[in-house]
Amino acid sequence: MAYRYWCGECGYRTPWLGESRAQELQIEHYAKRHPDVPPGGSVETNRKKPGEGPGCLATLGVVILLLVLAASCHR
Numbered sequence: 001m002a003y004r005y006w007c008g009e010c011g012y013r014t015p016w017l018g019e020s021r022a023q024e025l026q027i028e029h030y031a032k033r034h035p036d037v038p039p040g041g042s043v044e045t046n047r048k049k050p051g052e053g054p055g056c057l058a059t060l061g062v063v064i065l066l067l068v069l070a071a072s073c074h075r
Contacts, residue, residue: 001047008041009034016046 002016005026010033014025022043030039 001045004044004046006041006044007034009037013044 001019003014003019003022004016005014005022007013007026007029009030012029012033014022014029016022017025026041027039030037
């Protein structure tokens with residue numbers, strides 16, 4: 001699962017990362033931009049892992065489907 005932390009003071013948000021790394025970035029942001037304010041804001045979750053795409057199997061399935069369509073149209 002991926003997490004994105006939003007700053008409660010400004011529009012800053014972390015990239016989609018693992019929970020601990022995203023939290024570290026938020027803490028660093030607060031230390032630099034809002035030094036007298038304790039970290040706050042909100043957390044957004046995404047069930048996909050960072051960098052996770054459709055995968056090879058889905059891509060292979062699309063390629064095979066396109067080949068079948070191309071073969072059925074050719075006489």
